[in-house]
Amino acid sequence: MALKAAQLLRVAPFLLSLSWIIYLAGVTWIGMFPRFSRNTWISENAILPGYARANFGAADVTFAGQLASELNAKRPTWDNDFPQWLFDAMQSLKLDAYVHNFTTPMHTRGQNVFGILRSGRADGREAVVLATRIRPGDEKGGWGETSGLCLSLALMRFLSGEKWLSKDIILLVLDGRHKYSAAAKAWLDTYHLDTGNEGMFPRAGVIRQAIVLDFDRYRFNALGLVTEGISGQLSNLDLVNTLRFVAAGQNVNVVLGREPSPAMFNALFKFMKHAALGRTEEDHSHFLRWAIDSYTLTGTNTTSTGYIHTQAIAKVFEGIVRSMSTVSQHLFMSFFLYVLCSPSQFVSIGVYLYPIMMILAPLILQSLYLHFSNNNPMVGSAVSSIAATVSFGAIILHVIPLMDELSTFLLPNSLFRPELAAGLWIIFVVIAVIGLFNIIFPRIENMFRDKTVVAPVSTSWISLKAYLNIYFIFATVFLAICNFSAATFSVIPLVPIAFFPYPIKFVQSRMQKMQSLFVLILLPLTSPLSLCVWLTLSGSGHLLHDVYQRMEEFRFAGTLVMPLVCLVYFPLQILAWRVCLFGYIQSNQVSAQTLSHERSHTGKQKDQ
Numbered sequence: 001m002a003l004k005a006a007q008l009l010r011v012a013p014f015l016l017s018l019s020w021i022i023y024l025a026g027v028t029w030i031g032m033f034p035r036f037s038r039n040t041w042i043s044e045n046a047i048l049p050g051y052a053r054a055n056f057g058a059a060d061v062t063f064a065g066q067l068a069s070e071l072n073a074k075r076p077t078w079d080n081d082f083p084q085w086l087f088d089a090m091q092s093l094k095l096d097a098y099v100h101n102f103t104t105p106m107h108t109r110g111q112n113v114f115g116i117l118r119s120g121r122a123d124g125r126e127a128v129v130l131a132t133r134i135r136p137g138d139e140k141g142g143w144g145e146t147s148g149l150c151l152s153l154a155l156m157r158f159l160s161g162e163k164w165l166s167k168d169i170i171l172l173v174l175d176g177r178h179k180y181s182a183a184a185k186a187w188l189d190t191y192h193l194d195t196g197n198e199g200m201f202p203r204a205g206v207i208r209q210a211i212v213l214d215f216d217r218y219r220f221n222a223l224g225l226v227t228e229g230i231s232g233q234l235s236n237l238d239l240v241n242t243l244r245f246v247a248a249g250q251n252v253n254v255v256l257g258r259e260p261s262p263a264m265f266n267a268l269f270k271f272m273k274h275a276a277l278g279r280t281e282e283d284h285s286h287f288l289r290w291a292i293d294s295y296t297l298t299g300t301n302t303t304s305t306g307y308i309h310t311q312a313i314a315k316v317f318e319g320i321v322r323s324m325s326t327v328s329q330h331l332f333m334s335f336f337l338y339v340l341c342s343p344s345q346f347v348s349i350g351v352y353l354y355p356i357m358m359i360l361a362p363l364i365l366q367s368l369y370l371h372f373s374n375n376n377p378m379v380g381s382a383v384s385s386i387a388a389t390v391s392f393g394a395i396i397l398h399v400i401p402l403m404d405e406l407s408t409f410l411l412p413n414s415l416f417r418p419e420l421a422a423g424l425w426i427i428f429v430v431i432a433v434i435g436l437f438n439i440i441f442p443r444i445e446n447m448f449r450d451k452t453v454v455a456p457v458s459t460s461w462i463s464l465k466a467y468l469n470i471y472f473i474f475a476t477v478f479l480a481i482c483n484f485s486a487a488t489f490s491v492i493p494l495v496p497i498a499f500f501p502y503p504i505k506f507v508q509s510r511m512q513k514m515q516s517l518f519v520l521i522l523l524p525l526t527s528p529l530s531l532c533v534w535l536t537l538s539g540s541g542h543l544l545h546d547v548y549q550r551m552e553e554f555r556f557a558g559t560l561v562m563p564l565v566c567l568v569y570f571p572l573q574i575l576a577w578r579v580c581l582f583g584y585i586q587s588n589q590v591s592a593q594t595l596s597h598e599r600s601h602t603g604k605q606k607d608q
Contacts, residue, residue, distance in 0.1 A: 012365075012369045012373075015365050015369075016362065016365055016366060016369065019361040019362040019364075019365045019366075020362055022358045022361040022362075023358065023359050023361055023362055023495065025355075025358055026354075026355040026356070026357075026358030026359040026361070027355070027359060027492060029354070029355040029358065030352070030355050030488060031265070033268055033339065033341060033347050033352070034264040034265055034268060034341045034345070036347060036351060037264075037341045037342075037345040037346055037347050038345070038346060038347070038348075039344055039345065040237060040240065040241045040244065040343075040344055040345070040346055041241065042238060042241050042242070042245065042334075043237075043238055043333035043334040044238050044327060044331060044333040044334065046326050046327050046328075047238060047242055047323045047324075047326065047327060048323060048326055049241075049242045049245035049246050049249075049319065049323045050245055050246050050248075050249040050319055050323075052164075052322060054250070054315035054318050054319055055158075055162075055318070056155070056158050056311060056314040056315050056318050057158075057311075058311065060154045060155075060157065060158045060311075060314065061154070061310050061311050061314070063153075063154045063157060064150045064151050064153070064154035064310060064314075065150075065310075067089070067146075067149075067150040067153055067154070068146055068147065068150045071146050071149075071150070072146075083099050083111045083113050086113040086173055087099055087113055089153060090113070090114075090115035090153075090156075090171065091115075093115070093117075093153065093156055093157050093160060094117075094160060095115030095116060095117055095156065095171065096115060096116040096118065096202045097113070097114070097115040098113070098114060098115070098200075098201065098202050099111055099112075099113050100112040100113070100114065100186075100187055100190060100201070102183070102186035102187070102190065103186075104178050104182035104183075104186060105182070105555075105556050106178070106179065106182065106556065108177075108178055108182075110175035110177065110178055110182070110183055110186070111175055112172065112173065112174055112175055112183055112186070112187050113173045114170055114171060114172040114173065114187070115156070115170070115171050116168055116169070116170050116171075116202055116203075116204045117156055117159060117160055117165075117168060117169040117170075117171070118168055118204075119165045119166060119167060119168050119169070120163070120165075121163070121164075121165065121166045122165070122166055122167055122168050124168060124204060124205050125205040125206060126167045126168070126205050126206050126207075126208050126328070127167055127168040127169065127170050127204035127205050127206070127207050127208065128167050128168075128169055128170070128207070128208060128209050128210070128211075128321060128324050128325070129169075129170045129172055129207055129209070129210035129211070129287070129292075129294075130152055130155065130156070130169060130170065130171050130172070130210075130211055130213070130317070130321075131171075131172040131173075131174060131184070131210060131211070131212045131213070131283060131284075132148040132149050132152050132172070132173055132174070132212065132213040132214065132215075133173075133174040133175075133176035133183070133212075133214055133283055134146060134148075134149055134173060134174070134175075134176055135176040135177055147215045147217075147218050147299075148213035148214065148215035149173060151213070151215075151310065151313065151314060151317075152171055152173075152213060153171070154314065155314055155317055155318065155321075156169065156171050158314075158318070159318075159321065164322065164325065165321075165325055166325045166326070166328075167208070167324065167325050168204035168205060169321065170204055170207070172187065174187070174283055179281075179552075179556070180280045180281065180552075180553065180556050180557040181280070181281060181282060181283045181285060181286055181557075182556070183283075184283040184284075184285075184286045184287070185286045188286050188287065188289075188290055191203060191207075192290060207287075207290070207292050208292065208293070208324065208327070208330060208331075209239060209292065209293045209294060209324050209331075210284060210287040210292050210293070210294035211294065211295070211297065211317065211320060212282070212283045212284045212287075212294065212295070212296040212297065213296075213297055213298075213317075214282075214283070214296050214297070214298045215298060215299045216298070216299070217299050219299075219307045220299030220300055220301050220307060220308060221253065221301055221302060221304055221305070221306055221307050221308055222252075222253040222254065222255045222260065222299075222300050222301065222302045222304075222308070223243075223247065223252060223253070223254045223255070223297050223298070223299065223300070223308075223313070223316070224255055224256075224257055224258045224259075224260065224297065224298040224299065224300040225240065225243065225254055225255065225256055225257070225295060225296075225297065225343055226257060226258060226274075226279065226282055226284070226295060226296040226297075226298065227240060227295045227340065228271065228274040228275040228278075228279045228282075228285075229278070229279055229282070229284065229285040229288035229289070230278040230279065230280060230285045230286075230288070230289065230557055230558055230559060231278055231482070231483060231558065231559065231560050232275045232276065232278070232482065232483030232484070232485055232486060232560070233285070233288040233289065234275075234288070234336060234337070234338065235284075235288060235293040235294055235295055235336075236293045236331040236332070236334050236335070236336055237334040237335040237336075237338055237346065238331050238333060238334040239293045239294075239295065239324075239331060240295065240340075240343065241334070242319075242320055242323045242324070243295075243297075243316070243320060243343070244343050244344055246316050246319035246320055246323065247316050249319065250312045250315050250316050250319075251312065252308055252312055252313065252316055253302065253304065253308075254343045255300060255302060255342075255343065256270075256271060256340055256341075256342055256343055257270050257271065257274075258298050258300060259300070260300055260302050262303070264341045264342055264345065267340075267341060267342060268339065268340075268341045271339065271340050271341075271485075272339065272484075272485035272488060272489070273485070273489075275339075275483065275484075275485035275486070276483065276485040276486040276488075276489050276560075277559065277561060278553070278557065278559040278560065278561070280553050280557040280559060282296050283296065284296045285557075289558075291330075293330075293331050335348050335349070337349040337481075337484070339352060339484060339485070349481075349484070352480075352484050353480060353481075353484075356476065356477070356480045356484070356487060356488070356491060357477075359491050359492060359495060360473055360476060360477075360491065360495065362495060362499050363469040363472060363473055363495060363498055363499060364469075364473060366465075366466075366469060366499060367466050367469040367470055367473070370462050370463075370465060370466035370469075371466055373462070374462040374463060374466070377462075377463045378448060378460055378463045378464075379463055379467070380447075380448045381444055381445060381447075381448040381460070381463065381464070382463035382464040382466070382467045382468075383467060384444045384447070384448065385441060385444055385464055385575065385578070386464075386467055386468060386471055386571065386575065388436065388440050388441075388444065389436065389570075389571040389574050389575055390471075390567060390571050392432055392433075392436055392570070392571075392574075393566040393567045393568075393570045393571050394566070394567065395432070396425070396428060396429050396432060396566050396570070397554075397562060397563060397566040397567065399425065399428060400425060400551045400554060400555055400562065401555055403421045403422075403424045403425045403428070403551075404421045404551070404552075404555065406421070406424060407420040407421035407424060408421075418544070418545060418548040418552075419542075419544040419545060419548065421548055421551065422543075422544040422545070422547040422548040422551065423544055425547070425551065426544075426547065429528075429570075433574065436574060437578070441578065460582065461503050461579050461582040464575065464578070464579060464582070465501070465579050468498060468571075468572070468575050468576075468579075469498055469499075471571075472494065472498050472568070472572060475567070475568050476490070476491050476568075479564070479568075483560060486560050486564060490564060490568065490569070493526060494526075494568070494569065494572055496522060497522065497523065497526055497572055497573065497576050498572055498576065500515055500518060500519045500522065501519050501523070501576040501577075501579040501580050502515055502516055502519065502579070502580070503579060503580060503581075503582045504516050504520075504580055504581070505582070516580075519576075519580060520580075523573070523576060523577060523580070526573070527573060528570070528573065531565075531569075532547070550562055
């Protein structure tokens with residue numbers, strides 16, 4: 001065993017250098033995903049997309065136009081007569097209509113209107129949701145969004161006369177005036193959890209699929225497909241493939257995202273960015289959290305000329321509903337974990353986990369090297385330091401709601417309340433970091449260090465760095481399984497932060513001096529202060545406002561950004577600085593201990 005360890009230490013420098021070649025190969029592999037992608041296919045044979053002729057006719061298109069003209073003539077307001085207009089319109093189509101009143105976590109009130117089309121062939125156990133949002137009076141979207149509403153009402157009128165329908169259809173019109181798709185969340189929570197209104201709130205069984213229409217314009221030449229949800233959740237790939245096959249039969253172009261990119265790499269990058277940050281403003285995100293396969297379809301324009309006819313769009317939705325109506329169970333045959341390069345090209349989890357492991361290769365090999373080269377391991381001190389730092393991250397994560405409530409108590413009606421909440425949270429983080437370095441870390445060292453023997457300080461930091469690498473490896477692998485995009489954007493810059501720190505006190509060779517210089521440049525550039533500067537430049541330009549937005553997204557939408565920052569990024573940064581300053585901190589402690597030993601020894605000599 002000792003011989004194998006000695007052989008490993010002999011080839012360790014070569015292996016560590018080779019690991020960075022593997023790291024670069026892994027990053028290159030991710031960049032070449034469009035070349036390694038595969039064509040999508042239908043895995044569930046019962047779907048049968050496009051097997052029957054679509055019958056949505058010109059009379060139904062005329063009905064949708066009449067509804068749009070009626071809305072534009074009346075221009076009702078949401079707070080007055082618009083919910084009542086919707087309620088009457090759904091009842092005229094023989095839908096089981098209901099007005100859902102709700103209050104959001106931000107203490108705002110709203111109303112959703114929905115109607116259920118009961119199928120004559122269904123037993124009421126399964127349903128498909130056709131949802132749309134509308135923001136009356138919103139200058140950004142305006143009344144152009146009524147095109148999706150009118151099309152949905154016309155489609156419900158058409159489906160009410162079809163005999164092939166074997167699932168109940170729920171038409172859900174969401175109040176789009178609220179942040180973070182609070183209307184969709186409130187409706188889903190009431191549908192699944194509120195049993196007190198059993199007699200008043202109509203239901204239609206288990207919701208299997210949901211299609212959200214979010215049209216902000218009347219004319220467009222392509223359908224934009226938005227599949228990313230909160231925390232990287234995705235719908236079953238068969239639902240995406242159904243849209244692609246049905247749309248191709250109607251000569252309707254489908255692109256990825258709200259803003260299509262002609263280059264496949266740009267489309268992949270946008271998909272991964274939105275999957276990592278979370279689509280907090282998309283209504284389908286909350287359906288995914290209830291294990292309901294869903295996505296959002298929006299109207300967009302590409303470089304091609306011409307526009308899609310309303311009848312063709314309606315036939316696409318008819319084909320999707322018909323395909324889902326033939327499936328009597330939850331979609332499970334296809335992928336749930338994937339990366340889309342285009343609506344027809346994807347990379348599955350069986351491919352994208354390999355480059356993540358290649359990027360982690362430097363930390364894996366360095367952990368093995370540190371384990372075999374450390375003759376004086378201090379496991380208790382290392383594990384305690386990591387546990388204390390991660391606990392610090394968990395504390396600052398859970399005080400986010402408290403800071404928001406404290407700012408509300410101090411400035412209840414002020415416009416500066418969000419900035420105050422973000423400022424209080426930043427102050428709390430700074431105080432906690434100072435407490436870690438001045439109180440927690442010294443006590444951990446005194447607790448696990450032998451008081452009678454002065455251990456060589458040059459080996460005390462090795463266990464800390466080895467176990468820090470192991471913690472980061474496990475955290476990254478777990479994150480990659482749940483959200484590959486978030487793991488990719490975090491692991492590429494954080495691996496050098498975990499690999500290169502070295503105690504400045506013990507620098508001797510020229511290579512170590514270059515490494516220390518690189519670390520002293522890298523750590524400030526990737527510090528929380530630099531992160532705040534980057535957030536300000538890429539956001540609205542107001543630091544406290546952007547920080548509060550991330551806090552609010554975590555609190556009300558459950559995004560992964562703040563947990564990733566508090567539980568992975570902060571501990572890695574703090575312990576990297578601790579490794580760099582380890583020699584100075586511990587040498588001071590050893591000097592103080594040595595001085596106390598000398599004083600006690602001198603006192604004993606005087607007594608004798």
